[in-house]
Amino acid sequence: MQRTEPQNYLIQGIDPIQLTEQFGSPLYVYDGGTIRRKVAELLHAFAGINMKIKYACKANTNLAVLKLMREIGVELDVVSPGELEMGKLAGYNASQITFTPSGVPFEEVREAVETGAIVNVDSLPLLEWFGQTYGNTKPCLIRIKPNVAAGGNIKIMTAHADSKFGISVLLLDQILEVVKKYDIKIIGLHQHTGSDIKDAEPFLKVADILFETAKHFPHLEIIDLGGGFKVSYLPGDAITDMDLLGEKISERFKTFCKEYGRELQLWFEPGKFLVSESGYLLVKTTVVKEDPARNFVHVDSGLNHLIRPMMYGSYHHILNLSNPDGALKSYNVVGYICETDTFASDRELPEVRKDDILAFLNAGAYGFTMSSNYNARLRPAEVLIDNGQARLVRRRETLEDLLQTQLGM
Ligand SMILES: Cc1ncc(COP(=O)(O)O)c(C=O)c1O
Numbered sequence: 001m002q003r004t005e006p007q008n009y010l011i012q013g014i015d016p017i018q019l020t021e022q023f024g025s026p027l028y029v030y031d032g033g034t035i036r037r038k039v040a041e042l043l044h045a046f047a048g049i050n051m052k053i054k055y056a057c058k059a060n061t062n063l064a065v066l067k068l069m070r071e072i073g074v075e076l077d078v079v080s081p082g083e084l085e086m087g088k089l090a091g092y093n094a095s096q097i098t099f100t101p102s103g104v105p106f107e108e109v110r111e112a113v114e115t116g117a118i119v120n121v122d123s124l125p126l127l128e129w130f131g132q133t134y135g136n137t138k139p140c141l142i143r144i145k146p147n148v149a150a151g152g153n154i155k156i157m158t159a160h161a162d163s164k165f166g167i168s169v170l171l172l173d174q175i176l177e178v179v180k181k182y183d184i185k186i187i188g189l190h191q192h193t194g195s196d197i198k199d200a201e202p203f204l205k206v207a208d209i210l211f212e213t214a215k216h217f218p219h220l221e222i223i224d225l226g227g228g229f230k231v232s233y234l235p236g237d238a239i240t241d242m243d244l245l246g247e248k249i250s251e252r253f254k255t256f257c258k259e260y261g262r263e264l265q266l267w268f269e270p271g272k273f274l275v276s277e278s279g280y281l282l283v284k285t286t287v288v289k290e291d292p293a294r295n296f297v298h299v300d301s302g303l304n305h306l307i308r309p310m311m312y313g314s315y316h317h318i319l320n321l322s323n324p325d326g327a328l329k330s331y332n333v334v335g336y337i338c339e340t341d342t343f344a345s346d347r348e349l350p351e352v353r354k355d356d357i358l359a360f361l362n363a364g365a366y367g368f369t370m371s372s373n374y375n376a377r378l379r380p381a382e383v384l385i386d387n388g389q390a391r392l393v394r395r396r397e398t399l400e401d402l403l404q405t406q407l408g409m
């Protein structure tokens with residue numbers, strides 16, 4: 001979204017307020033141009049390296065977004081049979097999809113393997129099952145837990161010693177024993193450190209751990225370093241310097257490949273980095289309440305549509321699209337859910353009036369995908385703007401959708 005004079009917010013030349021008039025509110029809007037730009041940034045940072053992007057689609061599974069990713073050469077990382085199916089519906093071959101489960105029933109792994117996807121094995125019992133079931137007939141990667149703590153907050157750190165994810169690197173001997181016992185075809189090592197990681201240092205640390213571990217596996221083709229690049233939520237927020245990170249990791253990766261004796265492929269699985277900035281949650285002000293303690297702005301949405309502020313205390317920048325020139329006032333922006341659902345506390349915004357349209361920025365990742373029907377509320381519609389055209393890519397839910405699975409009458 002550019003800010004044009006005088007403070008007229010447009011997404012690819014389209015007025016978001018007009019979108020809410022056409023498609024209703026609340027509304028998720030994604031800017032395909034931003035997604036294309038983010039993919040290009042990542043490719044640029046790792047130019048010169050045999051690198052593949054596996055979009056962690058838990059961030060946003062709208063089929064139009066998945067199709068766009070496929071069209072621009074991005075492959076997929078999925079965490080469930082549902083996401084796998086969505087990937088296929090978006091036109092992916094199963095062989096372009098990696099399944100990265102977390103303690104799932106082994107039947108889900110069987111389904112993924114038999115459909116042709118590659119699996120990141122995340123526990124010793126699963127490795128044992130994989131060996132018993134497939135011997136050396138199917139390839140897999142192993143998800144290593146490097147015991148490194150990094151990420152925006154503890155809930156989104158996934159590689160520290162107490163994290164449930166992956167097989168601890170300290171269990172390497174046991175991993176090797178199982179691999180040997182069944183002659184399992186390990187073609188890659190994987191790790192994902194966490195989300196919202198700004199500095200290059202943790203990425204380099206886990207890369208070194210994986211490179212060292214890789215020396216014990218002679219048939220590798222892939223090193224998968226996961227996702228986690230930080231984006232800017234607050235204006236002026238420090239973000240991962242992708243070019244610097246690309247340069248540093250590429251250098252070490254090249255050295256590793258030389259030592260390993262073969263050129264491997266480097267994979268990344270970003271979610272947030274690719275889609276966060278592309279997304280806006282547009283909401284309408286329902287009530288402005290001037291309480292002695294605080295000014296409250298209620299909107300026609302809540303933690304059911306964007307849970308990140310309540311779940312992680314995350315900051316999402318808010319724009320008052322309807323009154324950008326209004327005098328600044330301090331507000332608590334809250335939802336309509338019967339639960340404390342605060343989007344923002346003590347936030348300075350241009351004066352907010354009833355029926356103003358507000359935009360929550362950085363809503364493209366973990367927005368709609370983490371939404372729910374709490375309080376029997378319906379989920380928003382979604383619009384994708386690409387090549388200057390706005391297209392409805394998910395209709396608004398109806399009460400019928402909500403009642404469809406109920407059998408209690
Ligand atoms: C295995 C795996 N890969 C990739 C990601 C994407 O993380 P992010 O959206 O921070 O890039 C996640 C989510 O945390 C993950 O669990």
Ligand SMILES: N[C@@H](CCCC[NH3+])C(=O)O
Pocket residue numbers: 156158195308312365366
């Ligand atoms: N859902 C998290 C990031 C991914 C966590 C999943 N491992 C967020 O909104 O920041």
